[in-house]
Amino acid sequence: MLSLRTIRARSWRSIPLARTIATSETSAPHSPPQRHGFLPGAPASAITTKLHFFNSVLEQSQIPTYRVLDGSGNIVEGAVEPEIDEAFARRLYHTMNLLPVLDTLLYNVQRQGKISFYMTTHGEEASVVGSAAALGSRDEVLGQYREMGVLLWRDYPLSSVMGQCFSNENDDSTKGRQMPVHFGSPEHHFHTISSPLATQIPQAAGVAYALKRDTERRGKDCAICYFGEGAASEGDFHAGLGMASVLGGPLIFFCRNNGFAISTPTTDQYAGDGIAARGPAYGMDTVRVDGNDVLAVLGAVREARRRAVTGGKAVLVEAMTYRVGHHSTSDDSYAYRARQEVEDWKKIDNPLHRMRRYLETKGWWDAAAEEALKDSQKKIVMEAFRAAENTPKPVLDNIFTDVWDEMPWILKEQKEELREILRKYGDVWEPYKTERVKFRGNGVLEP
Structure with a gap:
């Protein structure tokens, strides 16, 4: 019988020399080669005689946040703009602006007792619309509950938006049987939202695995899974990322880190470096992006999608944003945060203002265009609302x-x-x- 020492010795000799030497940009020019132990859980781990603990992904530094536009809508020095033309940029801005028009109306409608519930996207328009614009039209979307902007980008009709919220017969997907803002549309590759927190995360791992096995869609389409940083505290988050990292499949995990899980601030949710720090633990390419910068989100998700599709693997994107609205119509956020803090965020880091300034700098927008957009969007939203009020519920x-x-x-x-x-x-x-x-x-x- 061979001893454990003999087995390790033979196994060590069977490892190619290239695998026994690790180089590092930070290593000294004449430092001795690093050797790797025969450790099944981490076969490429270098052997060291130095006892060293670490708690940062990048060592002595926090994960940086990718940005293209500054708070005033100007291109940050050294930043590379994503490839977009005037029509595409204007469409981004149009869709971002349509969200608060719908949100304001439907929030007030709920307060009048005409619908049972509502959740707004105030403050997160750039994260939702910017990521949607980076996707393919057949990419599978598994949302949480602030992703109506993805559907709007995919030309989901306003009659269907109102139909779902009013539970009338224009709600083609759930036929009036779901809570408001629990959208679903097979035609738009948008999986129906469910209320239990984080259930869509392991489901997304399954969808990505199915895409990996589908010869017609492999290398063409991917899945994207949206969730908040609060959902990342659920066990389903770790189950989903574990499944995706091992099973493979083209998948973007998109975390909207908006500062609060209902009433719980991030300081009470985790002690590590946000959610992005968890990506490398699952072997995933990871990026943190300014979620209030629609161009940064667009560029980051475009690259994340490329890596997911070409590599057949999961990628994690953490979008750093701020929820300026209440969590839902069941919440009063001023009970746990200062009203002035919210008002400051609306002015200092407003995603709509930043995009408008960018368009104006390009010569693609002006005050007249702004006024015309607001008038037209209010008109079409009110028309859809009035029609929904008079549309019966299904049989x-x-x-x-x-x-x-x-x-x-x-x-x-x-x-x-x-x-x-x-x-x-x-x-x-x-x-x-x-x-x-x-x-x-x-x-x-x-x-």
């Missing part, structure tokens, strides 16, 4: 459809029970009478 039978090809006995019993309740109380109890008229067919169940 009540949709409660029981789309799960089984043939309705099982238990659902048949439930449907008959509901039919009996409506027959008995539907025309006499005021809450039932009020709600039934909102449905197509006056809330009458089909046989």
